[in-house]
Amino acid sequence: xxxxxxxxxxxxxxxxxxxxxxxxxxxxxxxxxxxxxxxxxxxxxxxxxxxxxxxxxxxxxxxxxxxxxxxxxxxxxxxxxxxxxxxxxxxxxxxxxxxxxxxxxxxxxxxxxxxxxxxxxxxxxxxxxxxxxxxxxxxxxxxxxxxxxxxxxxxxxxxxxxxxxxxxxxxxxxxxxxxxxxxxxxxxxxxxxxxxxxxxxxxxxxxxxxxxxxxxxxxxxxxxxxxxxxxxxxxxxxxxxxxxxxxxxxxxxxxxxxxxxxx
Amino acid sequence: xxxxxxxxxxxxxxxxxxxxxxxxxxxxxxxxxxxxxxxxxxxxxxxxxxxxxxxxxxxxxxxxxxxxxxxxxxxxxxxxxxxxxxxxxxxxxxxxxxxxxxxxxxxxxxxxxxxxxxxxxxxxxxxxxxxxxxxxxxxxxxxxxxxxxxxxxxxxxxxxxxxxxxxxxxxxxxxxxxxxxxxxxxxxxxxxxxxxxxxxxxxxxxxxxxxxxxxxxxxxxxxxxxxxxxxxxxxxxxxxxxxxxxxxxxxxxxxxxxxxxxxxxxxxxxxxxxxxxxxxxxxxxxxxxxxxxxxxxxxxxxxxxxxxxxxxxxxxxxxxxxxxxxxxxxxx
Numbered sequence: 001x002x003x004x005x006x007x008x009x010x011x012x013x014x015x016x017x018x019x020x021x022x023x024x025x026x027x028x029x030x031x032x033x034x035x036x037x038x039x040x041x042x043x044x045x046x047x048x049x050x051x052x053x054x055x056x057x058x059x060x061x062x063x064x065x066x067x068x069x070x071x072x073x074x075x076x077x078x079x080x081x082x083x084x085x086x087x088x089x090x091x092x093x094x095x096x097x098x099x100x101x102x103x104x105x106x107x108x109x110x111x112x113x114x115x116x117x118x119x120x121x122x123x124x125x126x127x128x129x130x131x132x133x134x135x136x137x138x139x140x141x142x143x144x145x146x147x148x149x150x151x152x153x154x155x156x157x158x159x160x161x162x163x164x165x166x167x168x169x170x171x172x173x174x175x176x177x178x179x180x181x182x183x184x185x186x187x188x189x190x191x192x193x194x195x196x197x198x199x200x201x202x203x204x205x206x207x208x209x210x211x212x213x214x215x216x217x218x219x220x221x222x223x224x225x226x227x228x229x230x231x232x233x234x235x236x237x238x239x240x241x242x243x244x245x246x247x248x249x250x251x252x253x254x255x256x257x258x259x260x261x262x263x
Numbered sequence: 264x265x266x267x268x269x270x271x272x273x274x275x276x277x278x279x280x281x282x283x284x285x286x287x288x289x290x291x292x293x294x295x296x297x298x299x300x301x302x303x304x305x306x307x308x309x310x311x312x313x314x315x316x317x318x319x320x321x322x323x324x325x326x327x328x329x330x331x332x333x334x335x336x337x338x339x340x341x342x343x344x345x346x347x348x349x350x351x352x353x354x355x356x357x358x359x360x361x362x363x364x365x366x367x368x369x370x371x372x373x374x375x376x377x378x379x380x381x382x383x384x385x386x387x388x389x390x391x392x393x394x395x396x397x398x399x400x401x402x403x404x405x406x407x408x409x410x411x412x413x414x415x416x417x418x419x420x421x422x423x424x425x426x427x428x429x430x431x432x433x434x435x436x437x438x439x440x441x442x443x444x445x446x447x448x449x450x451x452x453x454x455x456x457x458x459x460x461x462x463x464x465x466x467x468x469x470x471x472x473x474x475x476x477x478x479x480x481x482x483x484x485x486x487x488x489x490x491x492x493x494x495x496x497x498x499x500x501x502x503x504x505x506x507x508x509x510x511x512x513x514x515x516x517x518x519x520x521x522x523x524x525x526x527x528x529x530x531x532x533x534x535x536x537x538x539x540x541x542x543x544x545x546x547x548x549x550x551x552x553x554x555x556x557x558x559x560x561x562x563x564x565x566x567x568x569x570x571x572x573x574x575x576x577x578x579x580x581x582x583x584x585x586x587x588x589x590x591x592x593x594x595x
Contacts, residue, residue, distance in 0.1 A: 017401070057488045081491020088486055094345045095481055095536035108479055109491030114472045116539055141536075161490065 006165060006196050007031035007054060012063035014053060014220075023049045024060065024220040031165075031213075036187055036197040038207035038228075041217035042241055047200035048089070050217065051167050054198070055084055081109030085163035087154045089170045096141035099153050103129060106160030121160075128159035132186065148179035155186065166190065168199035172206045184210040204237065204256040216240045232256075270534040270544070277547035281327075284551050288323050289315055291558045298562050317453065325451045326557040327550045328463055329512050330522060334549025335470050336505035337523030338530070338542055342477040343498045344406050350524040351509040354409065354502075355416035357520075359389020360513040362420040365427040365440045375450065378443070379458060379514040385420075386510030392416045405484070405495075446517030446571030448557055455515045466508035470542070473501060477538035519571050521578025522549055528585055552577075 008031070014024040023046045031037050039047055052058050053065060056072050065072040067083060075083070085106075093102070106128070107121040117125075129135045132152050137145070142153060151171065158166055168187070172180045187197050188210050201207055207214055207228070214232060215225040218240050224231045232254055237245045244259035290300045294314055304311045336351035344353075352358065363385025367378045396412035397405070424444070431437040479487050480498055487494040513519070530545035556573045 052485060055485070055489055057485055077488075077493050078491040081489065084489060086486060086489035088483065091483055091486060092345075093482065094347060095342065095478075095531070097478060097536050101478065101535075101537045105479055105482070105490060108476075111475075113476065113497075116475045167489075 004033050005030040006033045006068055007198070008064075008066040008069075009050075009053070010064050010066075012053060012060040012065070014049060014058065014060040016058075022220060024053070027063070027217070027220060027222050029215050029222050029225050031196060031198055033196050034191060034194050035212045036191045036199075036210050037213040037215060038211035039198065039200045039215045039217055040204060040207045040240065041200075041202065043202050045218050046220040047202075047217055048169055049220075051086070051169055051198075051200060054167060055086055056080055078109050081161070081163075083163055083165055085158035085161040085166045087151075087158050087166070087168040087171060089173065090147075091150070091154060093142050096143040098139050099129070099134065099142055099145070099156075100125060100138040102142045102153060103157045103160050106157040106162075109161060109163075124162065125156075125160045128156045131159065132156050132182075147174045148176060151175060151179065151183065155183065159190075164194075165196040165198065168197070170201055171199050172201060172203065180206070204232075208232070208254055208256070270540050273534055274540070274543055274547065277544065277551070281547050281550050281554075284554050285323055285327065288554055288558050289319055291562050292319060293562060293565065297565075321453045321456045322448050322451045322557070322561075323554060325448055325456055325459070325512075325515065326554045328456075328459065329448075329516050329519060330526075330549035330551070330553030331546040332463055332467060332508045332512050332549075333519065333523040333553070334526035334530070334545040335467060335542060336509045338527040338538065338545050339470055339477065339501050339505040340523070341527055342481040342538060343501055344410070345481050346406070346410075347528065348524070349410075350520075351505060352417075352513075352518075352520070352523070354393040354413040354506060355389030355420060356386045356506050356510050357389075357513055357518055358417040358420035358424070359392075360386035360510055361444055361518050362424045362427070363388075364443050364514070364517075365424050365431075368436055368439050368443070369427050369431055375455070376458070379455070382514035383462075383510050386513055387506070389416055389420055390506045390510075442569060443517045444571075445569030446519040446574075447560065447567060447569045448516055449561075449567045451515060459511050459515050462511035463508045466504035467546075469504045470501060471546075473497070474538045474542040477501070477542070478536075481538075517569075517571060519553075519574055521575050521582070522553060525578045525582050525585075526552060529581070532585070 010028045012024045012027045013022060015022040039050065041047055053060055059073070067075060072080070103125045104117045104121060107117050107124065111117060126135065129138060132155060134152055134156055137149065137153065142150065145153060151174065171183050175183065184206065187199065191197050211228055213226070214228045216223040216231060216236055223239050224236050232247065234245055234247050237256060246257045246259055248255050248257060290302060291298065292300065294300065295304065295311065300311060305315065333351055340349045340351055340353055341347050360382040363381040364378050367381035371377055371381065393409065393412040393416045396415065397408040400408040400411060428437060428440055431440055476492070476497055479490060479492050480494055484494050526549040527541070527545045529548055530541045534540045534544050553574065556577060557570055560568045560570045560573050
């Protein structure tokens with residue numbers, strides 16, 4: 001494990017059931033502290049499962065998960081909650097909590113089993129909403145938000161959690177261009193403040209736009225991992241997606257293009 | 264920007280309404296004359312005093328417990344199962360308890376304590392069966408598995424009850440089983456209340472104190488987990504409390520439907536979905552609802568009307584009214 005990595009996974013094997021195909025196969029990766037790391041790979045490649053292993057929701061059948069150098073399993077649930085936040089791809093919320101009530105749930109790792117959020121928690125939640133420019137939504141029911149708004153509100157809930165590591169599952173997949181831009185901007189500014197950001201995506205563009213560190217995953221294996229500039233090569237992407245790609249540079253930014261089949 | 268609104272006034276109003284309802288209900292009944300006993304009578308009439316103290320007061324308190332418990336348990340089940348159409352009898356508890364009571368009436372001694380014990384035990388057996396079946400199902404999420412197991416176990420027990428009704432002596436045993444299945448508080452004494460309280464009070468206290476966590480548990484497992492909760496364990500504690508309290512009260516009161524389904528909806532309508540406030544609202548509304556229904560059951564006709572019929576009647580009417588309003592936010 002390199003000294004600067006906050007989350008280190010080594011030789012993980014995981015299957016949801018003995019009779020089923022393994023989802024992760026001898027997978028190893030390192031998440032560097034204070035950077036934005038994109039986990040890029042095709043749909044169904046085990047990215048969401050990987051996040052669930054990082055959180056400790058599921059335990060791998062083999063291999064080790066180290067959080068800040070200690071085995072993940074040696075932390076209590078609340079300790080993990082203060083270190084790791086999650087923004088899932090989508091969330092079905094069956095009851096119409098208001099946006100503020102929902103965002104306040106981010107304080108639960110700091111509250112005892114019988115405690116309710118107080119004035120200080122409310123201030124932290126308000127700050128998170130203000131940072132994402134969502135204060136106007138505070139009293140709206142979460143069930144009535146648009147997909148983009150809901151994504152932003154889930155992010156506000158995770159910010160309220162004040163965790164040092166933030167995991168996001170496909171944060172840009174359902175968003176229009178402007179919301180996508182906002183999310184990516186927030187991720188970058190979080191990393192500037194020292195938060196370690198990890199997000200999965202199947203879209204190379206989102207990874208290029210904001211990640212400093214790139215990990216390529218296919219069929220439950222890591223194909224490559226390291227600084228974006230080194231990992232983002234046509235050969236690596238071809239191996240990841242199974243189609244020929246070309247990388248061009250446009251205004252100093254790499255752009256991934258599919259090799260067009262001959263017309 | 265202000266903190267989330269606290270519905271203090273709503274809760275205070277409901278609390279006062281509940282106390283007034285309880286106070287008035289002491290004088291509602293069929294003695295000395297239908298519907299109403301003049302309060303002065305309590306001083307003048309020794310029999311009235313005895314009747315109120317040894318029958319009506321424990322009955323009222325049981326109705327109060329029943330309403331609060333079914334409503335709180337309903338809200339717990341709906342939020343823990345993330346489904347607004349679930350009710351406390353859901354995990355095989357009610358049907359298990361009914362089967363236990365029928366069994367006891369038929370083959371054991373039909374004395375009240377034995378019936379209560381059998382109903383409580385079988386209510387818990389119903390839940391344990393549902394739980395252990397759910398663990399053996401190898402597909403679907405935890406909620407789906409419990410739902411399926413609960414439906415199957417309930418069906419098993421209710422068919423068992425059907426067989427027992429078929430076998431029962433139509434003159435002596437069947438009416439008792441039927442009346443128990445329809446539910447009612449006509450036979451409740453201090454003794455029953457003492458039997459129920461040690462199970463019900465701790466359960467209600469646990470649910471009340473953990474009510475904010477219910478919001479957390481109504482999110483997906485992964486999200487609840489990421490927020491430092493152990494969703495499985497916390498759900499088990501809350502469900503256990505809800506089921507034990509429901510089983511104990513079902514044992515005394517018989518099968519009372521609809522309260523646990525409908526009252527949480529009314530509470531959420533009145534003060535929003537945040538369980539921190541919706542739960543106490545539901546408990547107060549449930550208390551008022553059942554006490555009033557029981558007043559009607561006791562006073563309306565010369566003979567007792569089974570309470571379960573009245574709660575179902577009013578519950579279903581309110582449910583239809585809520586469903587046909589466009590603003591209902593129940594998304595199963």
